[in-house]
Amino acid sequence: MRRLPPLRSLEAFVRVARLGTSKAAAAELALSAPALSRRIKALEDHIGKQLFERRNQAMVLNEDGQSLLDAVAPAMETIGEAVDQMTVSGGSLRLRLGVLPLFGATRLVPRLPEFRRLYPKLHIDVDTSTHAQNMLGDVIDAAIIIADQVDPNLYAVKLDTNKIYAIAATDLVHGPNAIKTPEDLMNHNILIHSDMVKAFDRWKEAVGKPDLNPVSIDQMNSGPLILEAVAQGLGVAIMHGGHFSDANDPRLARLFDYDIDSPYSYWFVCRKRDKKNRAVRIFHDWVLKAGL
Known part of the structure; x- marks a missing residue:
């Protein structure tokens, strides 16, 4: 039988190829970065070719890597399905x-x-x-x-389907420094989800202020984290109304009454x-x- 590379090296290769970074792949495999690198190197040594172009934190498949992925990924999926059935x-x-x-x-x-x-x-x-x-x-x-x-x-x-809300801490809605108009957001930090970066532009267009520039815009990849940051007074969130209602947090309040459809x-x-x-x-x- 033809000698094959270790299955764990192939698994690491497929994960890196799909996720695009060794850091993300290592996290999914519960490996350290050096351990993941050793698995990739073992596969490249076995084949005798480089499979990725290293670009800072990213790892991009080269032509040989793409050819290997196309050939190996379906087989890996078949193996995984067979193991799932047996377990x-x-x-x-x-x-x-x-x-x-x-x-x-x-x-x-x-x-x-x-x-x-x-x-x-x-x-x-x-x-x-x-x-x-x-x-x-x-x-x-x-x-x-x-x-x-x-x-x-x-x-x-x-x-x-969702609506886009501007969400703030309650003291920014009812307190002495209350936000009354969209223009008032120029004096505040805006918080958006990193997977929903178009939401703020859609909101600005809908309220007729496409050129509105806040003090800063911060991105987070966690909805609960954004809402907690808003509750702590760290900014105004532009996010889905469903997120606001589902959270049911008395520390939060909706700004304005605009009915704006979300692209997400x-x-x-x-x-x-x-x-x-x-x-x-x-x-x-x-x-x-x-x-x-």
């Missing part, structure tokens, strides 16, 4: 689900007791990493993401082939029926 015991099922922290805390977890009563043998492993689309078929089976558009190669169902929605996504997976199918159907 199902006692009729139980397991779903690896990617979900954003705020959606998970306010919309998913409160409904999981209902799901468990209906499907007691289906267990859900939750991953709250960002960029879940890049991990489908590798780290997770399905995900609930927030996006303005979804990769057409994926199966996707839009779960909602929550989506259920998975690979098209995984739509046939029983655990994915059960969860997908429940999410749509439950109206999450």
Whole structure:
């Protein structure tokens, strides 16, 4: 039999190729950065070719790396599916689900007791990493993401539509330094989600102030963190009204009464082939029926 490279080196290669950075791949594999580098180097030594172009923190596939990924990734997925099938015991099922922290805390977890009563043998492993689309078929089976558009190669169902709110601490709404008009935001820091960077531009256009420039704009990749920062007086958030209502935090208040459609929605996504997976199918159907 032809000698093959270690499976763990191939796994590391696929993770880095899909996530784009060794740091993200190392975190997903629970490895140190040097350990991940050794696995990649072992694969390159085995093949006798470099597979990536190193660009600061990013690792970009070169032509040889892309050719290897195209050939190896489907086989790795097949192996993973076979192992998953073999590890199902006692009729139980397991779903690896990617979900954003705020959606998970306010919309998913409160409904999981209902799901468990209906499907007691289906267990859900939750991953709250960002960029879940890049991990489908590798780290997770399905995900609930927030996006303005979804990769057409994926199966996707839009779960909602949203409005954009300006959200501030209550003392900035009712106190002596209350924000009265959109122009007042010029004197404040704006907080936006790093996956929803278009939201502020859409909001400014809708209120007729496309050139409004605040003191600064800070990005965070966690909805709960943004809301806590707002509550602590660190800025005004431009985010979904659903985030505001789901948080139900008396320290927060909505600014203004503008009715502004968001370019972003929550989506259920998975690979098209995984739509046939029983655990994915059960969860997908429940999410749509439950109206999450």
